Amino acid sequence: MIKIGIVGGTGYTGVELLRILATHPHAELTAITSRKEDGVPVAQMYPSLRGRVNLAFSSPDKANLNECDVVFFATPHGVAMAQAPELLANGVKVIDLAADFRLQDVAQFEKWYGMSHTCTEHLPEAVYGLPELNREQIKSARLIGNPGCYPTTMQLGFAPLLKAGVIDASNLIADCKSGVSGAGRKAEIGILFSETSDSFKAYGVSGHRHTPETIEQLQRLTSDKVGLLFTPHLVPMIRGMHSTLYAQLKDSALSMSNEALQALFENAYKDEAFVDVMPFGSHPETRSTRASNILRLALHRPGNGKTVVILVVQDNLVKGASGQAVQCMNLMFGLDETTGLNHVPINP
Template sequence: MIKVGIVGGTGYTGVELLRLLAQHPEVKIQAITSRTEAGMPVAEMFPSLRGRIDLKFTTPDEAKLNECDVVFFATPHGVAMAQAKELLANNVKILDLAADFRLKDVKEFAKWYGMEHGCPEILAEAVYGLAEINREEIKKARVVGLAGCYPTSVQLGLAPLLSPKSTGGKQLIDGTHIISDSKSGTSGAGRKAEIGTLMSEAGDNFKAYGVKGHRHLPEIVQGLKAIAGHDQIGLTFVP
């Protein structure tokens, strides 16, 4: 059995990860952390997991993550990179659902996420976690930076048109003038309370946001360049 720990189990990504892992025949969930909900049974917060998850939330200090085989981070940006060195030193593999290990350029990371990268040497070895594109590399990786929501949809949609493996080396589209007009539901903003995601604000409503720039833009461009095998990618991205 693969011993798994989850850091940050109370958000939407955390609970969806829990749901999937609870059904995996080769996974044993060792710990689920939450500083604010420590001591609460997981199924009390998420009744849909009754009968499948019998653990309680624990603090990160009590979780014994170093004894896991794999640790998932469903946390805000910056948390995984702060703990990566210690976990890797204990032969624990890391899968981060935030952006700590997505962008290879540390300057781009600092620009879009407003913080310096804490472990660029680990970032250098991290594999981008889009399984449909990097399946073999992910199998061998110690650190995986799982793809963002918009980057997943855009890259998988365009990969058959850009990848030389799919096109037989032919240029099917002009990759320098790509427009991605992307849509997301309010759950993509997470569980935190915000006026813009209230039902009375978002119901029967539709709006663009981040038009001046969105942090998923450099991630999408980086991925499309890797898929195409060249740097001639131009993207207008409006979420």
């Protein structure tokens, strides 16, 4: 059994980790910390876990995280980088669901997250935890920067085209839509039911912190210079993410058939358990992935023209966060990658 600690388990990615790990056959939940909820049984705060998780939250100083095999950070940005060094020194693996170890470019991190990076000595060994693009590195990693939800969809959607060199890398547009749970479990007016229900809006259009992370990773796939315009939107639904990606075919690729484009995706993901390439021209719905670790995508080429449209859906809390983190954990501990992640999506 893998001894597991969770730091900051009171948010949505934390409770989703608990849901997944509660039925994971090799997981032994050892400690879950929350300074504020010290002593409160997890199941009191989350009645959905009554009878399934018997742990109580404990103050970080009381939890003996150094005895865990792996610690997940489901915390605000900045927490993991403070605690990772001690854990790593004690042989504990670290998976951070926040941004501390996603960006190798420290200047970008500090610009977008408004804080100094205090753990640059471990950055070089940090692995970006997107298994479909980084599997081998993840297997041997001690420290994972788990991707954000938007970047997962953008990378898996653009990757086959970028790798094949058939699109203009400098002119990528990602029009992305997220459920409200992506904003976290915070007492803020802007995400109240009465503020977000029955409405729709964009946010962060002039610049969003997920852009540099995505560009850094996409750039690894191509020698062309990557340029990305990313527009996030808020959808009145709890879970789910839909990214509508626009790419311009290079002139040299205009003669490609739609079948050839589709084949790029099918080949790229033919061995992937969690990426479902749907038939050309499909319209995936976010609900077809609800509460599962599946990401689905489909290709379109309107008017057989220059623009390829890729529709990508996932559950932002699973493949976009906690499920992906467990997928990384499975790889890091030599387990089958799908262990504990075989949930069938909930429909309706």
